[in-house]
Each structure stands twice: as structure tokens, then as C-alpha cells.
Amino acid sequence: MKSSKSVSGLASLSSLVYSTEVGRTCPTCRQAKADCRCGRPVLPKGDGIVRVSRETKGRAGKGVTLVKGVPLDEPALIALGKELKAACGSGGTVKDGVIEVQGDHRERVIELLKKKGSWTVKQAGG
Structure with missing residues (x-):
């Protein structure tokens, strides 16, 4: 039996999210986040409560x-994470906002954060 969809047709259904060459990619323009040509900063959506x-x-x-x-763009979020880690005297990371x-x-x-x-x-959880 022959498949009704071609290989190139199936490839168009997936979207690249991460590449080992460039890291995270923009879902709209499919460029590296640093080279994104959409021109708009990506801020996390939320209710305004950290x-x-x-x-x-x-x-x-x-x-x-x-x-x-935290309603900050990626570079500012990384800087805030670095400041919090230094103040706590421990390691950590920033992933997906x-x-x-x-x-x-x-x-x-x-x-x-209040200062x-x-x-x-707010403190979430127990």
C-alpha cells in the first residue's frame, strides 16, 4: 500500500523547538532566540503575581x-536569577521562564524580590 502523505508533507507538521547548533528557537520565525526577527520581546503570560x-x-x-x-524578558530574568543565586549562596538555573x-x-x-x-x-505550596 502506498501512503497518501509524502515525507515532505509530514515534515511540515512538526516545528523545531530546540537545535543543538543554535539552542532555543522562535516558534514563529524558526530562528535562534537571539536572532529572532519577529521583533517583539517574549514576556511570560501570567496574572502579575510572582x-x-x-x-x-x-x-x-x-x-x-x-x-x-516574573514579568521580565529572558536576559533580565537570567540577571535576576544570578543575583538571587549569589544572595542565597547556592547554584541554580533559569529554564523556560x-x-x-x-x-x-x-x-x-x-x-x-519584594525589595x-x-x-x-507570594509563597506557593506548603
Whole structure:
């Protein structure tokens, strides 16, 4: 039996999200995020509340502090993550608009975010 769709037809159904050569890509123009030609900054959508929580899921029992909902673009979010990690004296990362700080530093992070920005900061979870 012969397939009704060609290989090139199936390839058009998928969209490139990440490339090992250029990293994250823009879903609209399919260029690297740094070379995006859409011309608009990508800000996370949310309700204007920055939520700070602790999570251990998928980390072999090790806890991390998560900061979600910060209305900043990617470079500013990375800079804020670096500042929070330095203030807590621990490592971490910024992934998909979420700042992760290794360890349980919820109180310190909430205090720093309230001083830093004009955001409503809440502790999420237990």
C-alpha cells in the first residue's frame, strides 16, 4: 500500500523547538532566540503575581526553590536569577521562564524580590 502523505508533507507538521547548533528557537520565525526577527520581546503570560515555591520532584529528593511568573524578558530574568543565586549562596538555573535556586531559600528569595521589584510576591505550596 502506498501512503497518501509524502515525507515532505509530514515534515511540515512538526516545528523545531530546540537545535543543538543554535539552542532555543522562535516558534514563529524558526530562528535562534537571539536572532529572532519577529521583533517583539517574549514576556511570560501570567496574572502579575510572582510565586515562590519549593519542589523536589525529579531531583532525587533534593529540594529547589522555584520562582515563577516574573514579568521580565529572558536576559533580565537570567540577571535576576544570578543575583538571587549569589544572595542565597547556592547554584541554580533559569529554564523556560522559571528561576531555580538549589536548596530551600523561600524566605530569603521572597524578601529579596519584594525589595527588588514592584511585584506582588507570594509563597506557593506548603
